Amino acid sequence: MTAADWHARAAAITPRTELFIDGGFQPAASGERFDTVDPATGRVIAAVARGDAEDVDRAVRAARRAFERGDWSLAAPAERKRVLLAVADGIRSHADELALLDSIDGGKLITATRQVDVPGSAAILQWYAEATDKLYGQVAPVASPDLAIITREPLGVVGAVVPWNYPLETAIWKIAPALAAGNSVVLKPAEESPLSALRLAEIASAAGLPDGVLNVVTGFGVEAGAALGLHPDVDVIAFTGSTAVGSRFLEYASRGSIRPVWLECGGKSANLVFDDADDLDAVADAVIGGIFGCAGQVCSANSRLLVQRGILDGLTERVLERAAALTVGDPLDEATRMGPLVSARQRDRVAAHIASGRDEAELLLGGDALPGDGFFLAPTVFGSVPDDARIMREEIFGPVLAIAAFDTEEEAVARANASEYGLAASVFTSSIRRAQRVAPALRAGTVSVNTVDALDVTTPFGGVKQSGFGRDLSLHALDNYTALKTTWFAGA
Numbered sequence: 001m002t003a004a005d006w007h008a009r010a011a012a013i014t015p016r017t018e019l020f021i022d023g024g025f026q027p028a029a030s031g032e033r034f035d036t037v038d039p040a041t042g043r044v045i046a047a048v049a050r051g052d053a054e055d056v057d058r059a060v061r062a063a064r065r066a067f068e069r070g071d072w073s074l075a076a077p078a079e080r081k082r083v084l085l086a087v088a089d090g091i092r093s094h095a096d097e098l099a100l101l102d103s104i105d106g107g108k109l110i111t112a113t114r115q116v117d118v119p120g121s122a123a124i125l126q127w128y129a130e131a132t133d134k135l136y137g138q139v140a141p142v143a144s145p146d147l148a149i150i151t152r153e154p155l156g157v158v159g160a161v162v163p164w165n166y167p168l169e170t171a172i173w174k175i176a177p178a179l180a181a182g183n184s185v186v187l188k189p190a191e192e193s194p195l196s197a198l199r200l201a202e203i204a205s206a207a208g209l210p211d212g213v214l215n216v217v218t219g220f221g222v223e224a225g226a227a228l229g230l231h232p233d234v235d236v237i238a239f240t241g242s243t244a245v246g247s248r249f250l251e252y253a254s255r256g257s258i259r260p261v262w263l264e265c266g267g268k269s270a271n272l273v274f275d276d277a278d279d280l281d282a283v284a285d286a287v288i289g290g291i292f293g294c295a296g297q298v299c300s301a302n303s304r305l306l307v308q309r310g311i312l313d314g315l316t317e318r319v320l321e322r323a324a325a326l327t328v329g330d331p332l333d334e335a336t337r338m339g340p341l342v343s344a345r346q347r348d349r350v351a352a353h354i355a356s357g358r359d360e361a362e363l364l365l366g367g368d369a370l371p372g373d374g375f376f377l378a379p380t381v382f383g384s385v386p387d388d389a390r391i392m393r394e395e396i397f398g399p400v401l402a403i404a405a406f407d408t409e410e411e412a413v414a415r416a417n418a419s420e421y422g423l424a425a426s427v428f429t430s431s432i433r434r435a436q437r438v439a440p441a442l443r444a445g446t447v448s449v450n451t452v453d454a455l456d457v458t459t460p461f462g463g464v465k466q467s468g469f470g471r472d473l474s475l476h477a478l479d480n481y482t483a484l485k486t487t488w489f490a491g492a
């Protein structure tokens with residue numbers, strides 16, 4: 001489809017802009033709204049309801065009522081499966097609309113939202129739906145004739161707070177296992193990208209999800225997000241976002257009634273390329289995808305490239321060639337390879353990192369904002385970056401790659417681990433023995449060998465250290481949203 005076709009379709013969408021509570025759209029109690037902006041043009045797309053503590057309270061009450069009503073929490077697993085499969089189908093049948101919403105609201109490439117985010121979201125929901133009626137409890141090996149059974153029970157009301165880089169998909173990462181387990185959810189999408197969550201809730205309701213089981217409160221983090229974190233009747237918080245805000249949720253939980261808080265936070269993933277790596281062209285392609293995908297706004301972005309000295313020049317040359325050739329521009333043009341940053345604030349934050357990088361390292365490519373009203377930055381590459389440089393230590397969350405050389409395997413591992421974060425890492429080598437030594441030595445939730453950012457619904461995703469704890473995806477995610485219950489029957 002041409003960019004003009006996508007733009008025409010985008011213009012035909014009338015986005016939902018009210019809060020979704022108890023099965024219907026409602027304005028914020030205050031009547032306040034905030035603008036959501038297209039980062040590719042700087043234009044306002046819509047004024048969205050600005051939920052605050054009163055709205056969060058309304059949503060939590062609706063979620064609690066739904067949970068206690070039992071038409072979802074106590075429904076037969078096969079019935080929950082049926083409805084969640086219908087929601088997945090609903091996502092698929094509105095795929096273009098949902099893809100466009102995330103593309104205009106978050107500046108994401110239409111090729112990515114249409115081919116990855118939206119089908120991926122439907123597939124994840126389908127996977128958890130299908131798991132729902134295939135999970136068994138356990139019988140504990142206690143002395144006969146007593147009988148002790150171990151079952152999983154839903155926790156109750158889940159507060160889910162998500163960022164803007166994968167608006168639909170990160171919401172689904174939380175919602176799918178939470179709903180599959182029988183919980184009710186109050187979702188707070190990021191203020192930069194609230195539109196797809198509202199449409200998702202409407203689609204889910206039309207597919208048969210009972211009223212109050214999925215609620216969406218749009219608004220600012222310091223208002224709606226904090227109110228959800230502090231609400232005494234929320235049973236568990238599932239958060240994806242920055243480490244600074246994640247730690248706020250721990251603080252909120254310590255102030256009132258305690259609850260589990262699952263945090264998926266920032267990252268500064270290292271990519272280790274050894275001189276026995278097979279094919280430097282393929283490695284360079286992976287490096288480019290690992291840092292410039294989603295304009296670098298990816299928690300597991302491979303923002304640190306550590307290269308064994310003998311191949312440093314060869315790999316750097318290949319990376320620069322590819323980065324310089326990336327087409328930066330309109331996210332609705334299928335030829336575009338990198339879109340804008342999500343907001344002027346985010347672009348300025350990344351630009352400040354680039355400015356400090358100019359003093360700390362050698363700028364090899366890019367570094368500048370692109371002219372126009374959108375929030376674009378050129379793909380940027382720094383070389384000879386010292387370990388203590390800010391651009392080597394801090395999460396930038398933008399299209400900025402820091403390259404440095406290493407000599408030995410031990411040094412590479414030590415430097416990769418010298419980070420406060422531990423979300424992901426990559427290793428390129430043709431030696432299975434080296435991979436077997438290095439992968440377990442890296443402190444990261446995921447280590448990808450001869451690829452970057454390996455991820456699937458079947459594998460857990462999450463970090464260690466300041467990248468958080470708890471895991472999204474896979475059957476392990478159900479642990480976040482269920483409590484184990486022991487029921488003991490005394491023998492006769």
Ligand code: NAD
Nearest residue numbers: 162163164189190221225226241242245264265266267299
């Ligand atoms: P953010 O932490 O600023 O915001 C995330 C969410 O928290 C948003 O919904 C926001 O409204 C809310 N929030 C903000 N301040 C709050 C407060 N004081 N109280 C309660 N809620 C608040 O993050 P962001 O800028 O939206 O996203 C970028 C960050 O997210 C990066 O650090 C990135 O690494 C991280 N991220 C992590 C993962 C992961 O899976 N580990 C995935 C994507 C993004």
